[in-house]
Amino acid sequence: MLKDGRVFVIPCSGIGKALGTVGRAAMYEVVEKLRPNEATTICLPLLTIGDEAVLKLARNNPCISVDGCPFQCARKNIEASKGKLVASFMVTDVLRENKDLKPKAVTELDPKGLKLASILAEKLATQIDEINNNNR
Amino acid sequence: MAIVKDKVGVVSCSGEDLPEGTISRIATRIVLEKLRPNDTVTICLPLFLAGSEDERAFARVFPTIAIDGCDKRCAEVGTKKYSGKPVATIVVSEIMQKYPYLKAKSRGKLSAKEKELALKVAEEIAAKVDEVLERKKRGDSN
Ligand code: SF4
Numbered sequence: 721m722l723k724d725g726r727v728f729v730i731p732c733s734g735i736g737k738a739l740g741t742v743g744r745a746a747m748y749e750v751v752e753k754l755r756p757n758e759a760t761t762i763c764l765p766l767l768t769i770g771d772e773a774v775l776k777l778a779r780n781n782p783c784i785s786v787d788g789c790p791f792q793c794a795r796k797n798i799e800a801s802k803g804k805l806v807a808s809f810m811v812t813d814v815l816r817e818n819k820d821l822k823p824k825a826v827t828e829l830d831p832k833g834l835k836l837a838s839i840l841a842e843k844l845a846t847q848i849d850e851i852n853n854n855n856r
Numbered sequence: 857m858a859i860v861k862d863k864v865g866v867v868s869c870s871g872e873d874l875p876e877g878t879i880s881r882i883a884t885r886i887v888l889e890k891l892r893p894n895d896t897v898t899i900c901l902p903l904f905l906a907g908s909e910d911e912r913a914f915a916r917v918f919p920t921i922a923i924d925g926c927d928k929r930c931a932e933v934g935t936k937k938y939s940g941k942p943v944a945t946i947v948v949s950e951i952m953q954k955y956p957y958l959k960a961k962s963r964g965k966l967s968a969k970e971k972e973l974a975l976k977v978a979e980e981i982a983a984k985v986d987e988v989l990e991r992k993k994r995g996d997s998n
């Protein structure tokens with residue numbers, strides 16, 4: 721299958737909070753720009769509903785969760801699906817390190833939100849490199 | 857006693873992997889923020905599994921419309937599985953068939969045409985919200 725053999729970056733995409741949008745934007749930056757050949761994503765809700773094909777992908781490939789708040793929905797959904805969770809990120813942790821970058825809008829990120837997403841994307845890319853180096 | 861105004865729940869799949877999932881997410885936000893801000897509430901879909909009984913009560917408290925990107929219908933199936941049966945489902949890929957000139961290609965930042973599509977979907981959601989509220993006012997259970 722096309723997606724097999726890559727690292728899965730799975731954000732919560734929380735719709736109620738701007739930090740959910742930051743996680744989603746960071747994921748796109750990684751899978752479309754920073755590490756397009758090494759990383760990919762899946763629709764998290766397919767794990768929530770127990771879609772067999774996606775469960776298999778999450779169990780056979782390293783997964784990184786990216787969550788918008790301490791509920792950690794992406795992490796918990798991957799764990800509940802018995803996915804191969806190798807790392808977990810929380811946007812709130814990155815915000816704590818960059819207090820001046822608090823985003824406001826949920827729908828379309830403001831410049832602060834975009835900057836925060838880029839910082840998180842760099843961290844995700846570094847994590848993906850580490851995972852791939854360890855698997856060599 | 858606090859007066860609680862009738863509200864309709866809108867739960868978007870927000871699917872990350874498909875452009876239609878992004879349209880479902882943006883359309884839902886347009887409804888929540890601009891078209892029907894006083895009539896709608898939302899919840900993060902994956903919270904049904906990750907959260908507590910309080911979160912899982914959502915669709916039993918609010919008549920809920922599921923907004924899905926494609927015919928996998930994750931919001932509908934997930935809401936039904938963990939919370940309660942949605943009163944309606946809107947599927948972006950079905951609405952897109954009505955507007956063949958509006959294609960969904962991006963998963964991240966939307967183009968002008970994709971924004972137009974998101975607005976069309978949002979208008980359909982808003983019409984459905986009105987219908988649900990009207991039914992509620994008339995005292996229909998479904
Ligand atoms: S972790 Fe869960 S509750 Fe928090 S923003 Fe993400 S989806 Fe929403």
Ligand code: SF4
Binds near residue numbers: 763764869925928930
């Ligand atoms: S309904 Fe389709 S687009 Fe939405 S999360 Fe499920 S698979 Fe993804």
